[in-house]
Amino acid sequence: MISDPDVVGLLYLVSIVCFILALRFLSSPKHARKGNWVGGAGMVVAIATTLALDGISNWGLIVAGGLIGSIVGVVGARTVKMTAMPQMVALFNGVGGGAAALVALAEFHVSSGDLAGEEIVSIVLSALIGSISFAGSMIAFAKLQELLSGRPIVYAGQNILNIAVLLGAAALGIALIAGVDEQWVLVGLIVLALVFGVMFVLPIGGADMPVVISLLNAFTGLAASATGFVLNSLLLIVAGMLVGASGTLLTLLMAKAMNRSVANVLFGAFGQVKTGTAAARVDDGRTARATSAEDVAVQLSFARKVVVVPGYGLAVAQAQHDVRQLAELLEEKGIEVAYAIHPVAGRMPGHMNVLLAEANVPYDQLKEMDEINPEFPQTDVALVIGANDVVNPAARSDPASPIYGMPILDVDKAISVVVMKRSMAPGFAGIDNDLFLEPQTTMLFGNAKDSIVKLIAAVKAS
Amino acid sequence: MNQEIVLGVYVFIMAIFVGFEVISRVPSVLHTPLMSGTNFIHGIVIVGAITVLGFADDGFTRAIGFVAMVLASANVVGGWFVTDRMLEMFKRRPEERK
Numbered sequence: 102m103i104s105d106p107d108v109v110g111l112l113y114l115v116s117i118v119c120f121i122l123a124l125r126f127l128s129s130p131k132h133a134r135k136g137n138w139v140g141g142a143g144m145v146v147a148i149a150t151t152l153a154l155d156g157i158s159n160w161g162l163i164v165a166g167g168l169i170g171s172i173v174g175v176v177g178a179r180t181v182k183m184t185a186m187p188q189m190v191a192l193f194n195g196v197g198g199g200a201a202a203l204v205a206l207a208e209f210h211v212s213s214g215d216l217a218g219e220e221i222v223s224i225v226l227s228a229l230i231g232s233i234s235f236a237g238s239m240i241a242f243a244k245l246q247e248l249l250s251g252r253p254i255v256y257a258g259q260n261i262l263n264i265a266v267l268l269g270a271a272a273l274g275i276a277l278i279a280g281v282d283e284q285w286v287l288v289g290l291i292v293l294a295l296v297f298g299v300m301f302v303l304p305i306g307g308a309d310m311p312v313v314i315s316l317l318n319a320f321t322g323l324a325a326s327a328t329g330f331v332l333n334s335l336l337l338i339v340a341g342m343l344v345g346a347s348g349t350l351l352t353l354l355m356a357k358a359m360n361r362s363v364a365n366v367l368f369g370a371f372g373q374v375k376t377g378t379a380a381a382r383v384d385d386g387r388t389a390r391a392t393s394a395e396d397v398a399v400q401l402s403f404a405r406k407v408v409v410v411p412g413y414g415l416a417v418a419q420a421q422h423d424v425r426q427l428a429e430l431l432e433e434k435g436i437e438v439a440y441a442i443h444p445v446a447g448r449m450p451g452h453m454n455v456l457l458a459e460a461n462v463p464y465d466q467l468k469e470m471d472e473i474n475p476e477f478p479q480t481d482v483a484l485v486i487g488a489n490d491v492v493n494p495a496a497r498s499d500p501a502s503p504i505y506g507m508p509i510l511d512v513d514k515a516i517s518v519v520v521m522k523r524s525m526a527p528g529f530a531g532i533d534n535d536l537f538l539e540p541q542t543t544m545l546f547g548n549a550k551d552s553i554v555k556l557i558a559a560v561k562a563s
Numbered sequence: 564m565n566q567e568i569v570l571g572v573y574v575f576i577m578a579i580f581v582g583f584e585v586i587s588r589v590p591s592v593l594h595t596p597l598m599s600g601t602n603f604i605h606g607i608v609i610v611g612a613i614t615v616l617g618f619a620d621d622g623f624t625r626a627i628g629f630v631a632m633v634l635a636s637a638n639v640v641g642g643w644f645v646t647d648r649m650l651e652m653f654k655r656r657p658e659e660r661k
Binding site: 124 | 570571579581583585586587588592594599604605606609610614616618619623629633637638641643645646647654655
């Protein structure tokens with residue numbers, strides 16, 4: 102058993118270094134998996150050190166709890182479909198936040214009144230943020246899993262009610278910090294924070310989930326860090342803050358890619374923002390031209406460079422494997438193929454990359470927006486599959502458009518464009534897309550999977 | 564404020580800088596594994612859960628600590644396996660393709 106606090110501190114330092122290295126290895130897909138193993142080693146060191154602390158008892162409960170959690174974790178992680186990854190991440194996020202809040206509650210219970218000022222502040226923060234993260238993540242999970250409607254759930258006075266609940270929780274927190282030593286006050290704070298977590302995610306629509314999940318990720322990190330202050334553990338402080346930094350960066354990145362402020366995503370309930378702008382479009386008599394799989398096959402066969410632009414519609418149609426087959430077929434003909442991935446393609450940051458990687462698309466073909474945009478003028482055919490708003494040139498050219506300023510893939514600069522779409526219906530933002538009317542664009546209507554299967558057959562025949 | 568808390572705040576601030584520095588190098592291709600990987604890292608609250616449960620000597624604390632232990636270990640184990648599963652899928656172009 103370890104009784105020397107210096108030894109414990111140094112072992113925890115080893116864990117911290119492992120975690121930072123794990124994140125460092127994520128800078129390239131080549132080493133990323135190794136990094137996860139390094140992170141795992143860090144976690145093993147941390148857990149083993151803690152278990153070896155002098156005076157640890159209740160072994161039966163520790164082992165039982167650890168086993169139950171591990172089994173749930175392994176089964177969940179092994180069986181989850183890659184399209185369901187956002188809800189899985191939301192779930193793990195939530196349980197982490199919940200654990201942080203419970204640790205804070207237990208510490209408060211044990212201390213019975215002899216807490217220093219900074220300890221009670223940390224307990225309040227850990228309980229507050231952890232509970233919001235837990236409840237918010239569960240609602241995000243339910244929405245993504247379609248247990249709840251993915252559409253925004255809004256009602257009058259929603260923001261005012263939300264703020265009132267949050268203020269109520271804050272008031273209880275201040276009472277605790279001011280010296281009220283009653284457990285029901287902390288329990289009340291946790292309950293209000295849980296209610297707030299539910300209410301603040303309810304009005305957020307399915308397509309805004311990348312921002313919400315990133316934000317909840319940051320919350321859980323901060324809750325873990327606050328728990329670190331409660332327990333005087335530098336390990337928790339650092340590890341929690343690493344997660345906090347990551348979640349914050351991704352939140353900002355996602356909001357920027359959607360051309361909206363984080364506040365607008367959280368409190369704007371998107372459906373209401375767009376009203377009134379749709380009428381601005383002038384009907385100039387141009388119409389979209391429909392094409393057939395055979396024509397597209399000919400177009401592709403004569404191309405030197407093809408860029409596939411996948412949107413969430415592709416994943417919904419489960420057509421990733423077919424797209425990869427088509428791409429391989431084209432490559433056999435000596436045609437260069439790349440995939441252009443918009444940052445918000447999918448339901449969480451980087452989701453589309455994972456879906457394509459699962460379909461065995463090599464990662465060196467997956468191009469980020471900034472990397473692929475200069476290549477569109479040299480692209481013979483841009484194949485847009487189930488993407489809409491992220492390729493709408495109005496984001497560059499029309500200051501009246503609600504998506505004006507949003508970074509987009511410059512598909513309209515390609516020599517020719519084929520858009521695969523079910524119908525002319527507008528995308529999530531409800532905005533017409535001029536790309537479909539451009540002279541170089543043709544439309545291949547129908548279910549994405551069916552269209553690609555037909556296309557494969559046609560390319561093979563040509 | 565005592566010395567320990569001041570040290571904690573120091574380390575906290577430094578960790579913000581290290582975090583932003585390291586995370587900003589992660590390419591967007593790997594943003595989903597980054598999220599699940601950081602998910603795994605915040606599973607470090609398991610250390611808190613073990614401490615609470617391991618030193619608990621009344622029913623209430625044991626119950627709370629036990630639930631925390633279950634949640635935290637699901638977080639750690641699930642977060643790690645799901646990250647590993649995803650990273651395994653990221654492959655280079657296979658050599659044999661003609």
